[in-house]
Amino acid sequence: MLEMSNGSQHQTMKLSKNSWILILIFIILLLFFSILFFFRSKPEYVSKVDIALGTTVKVVVSSDKDPGLIIEAILREFHRIDRKFSVTDPKSVISQINKSENPVEVDEETAFVIERSIALARATEGAFDPALGNLITLWGFDRINDSAFKPTIPSDSQIEEALEKSGYENILLENDVVILNNSVKLDLGGIVKGYAIDRGLSIAKEMDPEATGYIDAGRDIGIIGPKFGGEYWAIAVQDPRGDSGEYIDLVYLKKGAIVTSGDYERFFMMDGVRYHHILNPKTGYPIRETISTTVISPDAMDADAFSTAAFVLGSEFSAVLLPVLGGQGLFVDAQNKATYTEGWSFFKEKH
Template sequence: MTKLKIIILSLFTFAAVGVVLFVAISKKPPQYYIRRDVAFGTNVQIAYATKKGNAKTVVDAMFDELKKLDDIFNAYRPTSELYKLNHSNGEWVKVSPRLLNVLKYSMKFAQLTDGDFDPTLGKVVVLWGFNTDDPNKWRLPSPQEISNALEHSGYKNVEIKDDEVRLLNDVWIDLGAIAKGYAVDVLLKMAKLNDPNSTGYVDIGGDIGIIGPKYGNQPWKIGVRDPRGNMNDSIAYVYLYKGTIATSGDYERFIIRNGKRYYHIFNPKTGYSPDNFEAITTISSSGIFSDAFGTAAMVGGLSKTEKWANELGAAYLIVNEKGKIIKNDLWKDYEEP
């Protein structure tokens, strides 16, 4: 009888161990489908995992969506919706829901920042040549040229009525400071609609959105680029389970003339690039917000950035004009896994 009990106990123990082993095996980390490509004029990388088994299909659909968005927001492509709006000669134009939503958000953010964020600097951007990827076309305009271009800018020249938009004073809209962030939000929504428990990330030229924690329970480690280093040099790291992160800086498109750096972000009041920061990285729950906040901060400077961040709940790390790192308390919440 004793031997029988021992045998039964042994069988039970083996079965229990077998269950544990099976559970452990069945909970192996998800396999990520990763695709790299070019969209929005920049490098894009998407990593996606879902138990539904359709990761490749969803990621391919995301890249198709990026092409559609680029056809809306590319201000300098003659076939795009925004290009046609910019050349509508002051007439009322019915626009698509997506362009309308981004324009409304842009106007709201411009008002919130008292014009430090201004999406109507298209003619200033073209004047400097920063609307192209060709460094040979980047130039330092004359003060008179800049003054003339500024006469055709100002977010108050944009009128919105229902689903129609009118541009006054021959302004051109450039949504380069906000479109990538919006695209991140769109792709995150696509991923979650397919599978609320899916994980991965979207990276559109450094604007990053977290679909879900790495392997379902770990943070993604993200490096903050050194604005005076090489592309892979980081000055800090953060650990994100969710949310978005974006960087605005003076090191992507720039020229140096007489020892001074001029780059693709402009103070709407002067038509020149500001000298406040080398870069700012923003973390928030929204890609479009993180993108716009960084541009406004580069123009507004430290005191305004602190004020906006406190009011709106943004985490930031600044590299100021002297290379000093400044970060707020919200940022510190992301420094440990």
């Protein structure tokens, strides 16, 4: 019933049956959309991008607790590790060790990272070497992000001199005291990003064991938990000579870490030649035989070191060594030919 005023005359209008149906449909739709609006579930994943450790860090988290708080805690940890293990910040622990001519007593965490880096150097027969600081500084790859960076190619004699002051065998660690012999300098750049990812994953799990998501630090990835709690994350492997986003393979992970080392990450071009940051610890020059290596491992720290080592060792040797060390890998040589460890195919399927 609808009463309407028409001038002085009061008229009672009866709505047709069609109109009542239309009103009913309208009310139902209104109720439906209101329910959708007010009771829609919050976005499953929250993400934030920041810059730390000389690269982009993206953290994506889903949690019944506060995902924003988890993300902030992870990013704070990245910044803390960045400050502590930086080779360019004069206040960092690494700078203090590198500057000192005497034994340096370090905290438990620093001792753990150095100890692990020595162990990984031994396991990879020095292909991953945390004591290439002099060589890296000579090439300038530690300052490559500085606005004032001017690339230069060192002379053979300079490289020879830096090589003599390199090598993990010169790092002594005993009872949390570090001694650097032979004027070597530490550069943990090949492991510290992986360490930061592992710490980030631990923080997420400490704050909410049910949290899922991932940490992407310069495209080195650690999985917090399966996508939407049970699905695989589909992770593409960048084509080293393709445009950003073009990929050569696709793997599926619910846990663990995947790390890639490429000659296209930190490099400069001079006279048409690419000079990149992964140096051969034996020759002191950038590796030419490999252009990209990707490693899947339970820990990001190990994956980080293994991917550098595999880059140095080449596909043939790495394909045998890597599974023994607990990783699986994909290697792309200078001819852009990809080879894989036997276990790599496991990750190409959803199980």
